[in-house]
Amino acid sequence: MNSCCSGLFVSIFLSLMSATQVQALGSKQWNGEGTSLNLESIVTGRCYDYIQTVNPTVRNKNCSAIWEALKQAFVYKDPCSVLPSDYELLINLTLHEIPPNKSLFWENNKHLVHKYANKGLHYMPLGDSLTGWIVDNLNWCGKPNGSGIDYISCPTTEECEHNPVESFWRIASVTYAKQSSGVIHTMLNGSALGGAFPNNSFFADYELPNFQKDCVSHFEIWVMDDIEGADLDSCGRGSIKVLEDILSSKGPVRILQCVDFPSHPECAIPSDSSIIKPWMTLFLPLLITINHGQMCFG
């Protein structure tokens, strides 16, 4: 064997070793995406950004303590054994007032909701509060060894319910619903295949049961259909009927308005203009008033 071939073998051997090592060190254990790279930088940066440029009405937050609270909830832990209660400190550290009448709940139309909410200027959905802002669209989970953070894969909720991301959004959603007061706005998707108000959704399971009846003046529900999407759910039918029944069971309900605009009047802009966008969509406001009693502003 000449030195060239021997070099080649050594090189193949090293390649094989390094592939095996990589496999051992970083095998994909779960089906979900791994922890977002540079999680600490992103979370800490978003936190400072939020209190300084996005929503300066929120002050006196300790962004490094907030990162530590997130870290202690999942790092070096079994990623199937993280409970919502593990985030209690994080929730307490990030908590701030959700202004009355500014809460915006949603299901199946996150993109539209955040465009409409406009970083908390018009409404403040959970993802535009500090609690949701710092981790929105991020992923994270732990592992018992190594760095304590799994950057390769994380469990999906199908694999195990008590995974770090699912548990975080559960306690965050419950807390957000409990804080909400005045008019509660909800944006549902009338074209969603599972129904505008699907079973086992965050809205159905963690938000709706946690509204503080004495603090809510009424619910305002928009069922948005995708442009050229099917109009599967509407007032008084499909899963919206189920939602109406649930709200009825919570107190006196009066349907104030139920208007449909099938001809897209808000799209009456010349069709050659590129200003028409999917969010300018057919909408169907359904206004339900419950509980004319006490208001809880602030």
Added chain:
Amino acid sequence: MNSCCSGLFVSIFLSLMSATQVQALGSKQWNGEGTSLNLESIVTGRCYDYIQTVNPTVRNKNCSAIWEALKQAFVYKDPCSVLPSDYELLINLTLHEIPPNKSLFWENNKHLVHKYANKGLHYMPLGDSLTGWIVDNLNWCGKPNGSGIDYISCPTTEECEHNPVESFWRIASVTYAKQSSGVIHTMLNGSALGGAFPNNSFFADYELPNFQKDCVSHFEIWVMDDIEGADLDSCGRGSIKVLEDILSSKGPVRILQCVDFPSHPECAIPSDSSIIKPWMTLFLPLLITINHGQMCFG
């Protein structure tokens, strides 16, 4: 003097000393706001956030090197002696392709532009490219001593032209204009008091002179009036006429369309709906085609 009074005097003396010290350490030298607190965390966090969640088509950027490049441009420097060329390394490190037909220029309507651009999904204004994203809405300047960063105050452009923020946006705007290709979209404000196309604006001074004639297929200019705002500028009159003349001087110009919608047709949504927002504004597209020659995609 009893011990109580002597304690009071010592206390007043200490208070005075500390007030003087604070004055010496942190006197407000300039009229502009000081450096944004936690600048490093925000810039680094935004950088990682951009390449991982906002625009993952941009890869292989070294966010810590990007921060170092920003730092070396202004830290420990006289805040009136920072030149656009001091940011050359930063610009090179953050540079990525601006997709053809996606450039969006603006003057006096930043808020509307960024809502419409939607984080680079529809268009990519400078503030939605990595270069602009990492420092948008932030402030920074140096000082020769102490930490080298002035958190108390920074010079405005009226105080000195070559301040760190002004110089950054100048070189960033020039580079962005040079990179832009295909259809060039520009959103101007027809209700602005200085005119939709004001003198000494970034668009007039740093962007318009730097378009690469051979790379631009045509200009598409929207003159947006504020809702209930004055319609001061329009096609063929006011400062828009000046812009038309400048574009004409750059090559063959053809006005394709000049439509005005004074009756706000896109606002024809029931007035009790809170869905009507200021950005759904009277618009006036003015389409000018120059140079039917070479296209520069990519």
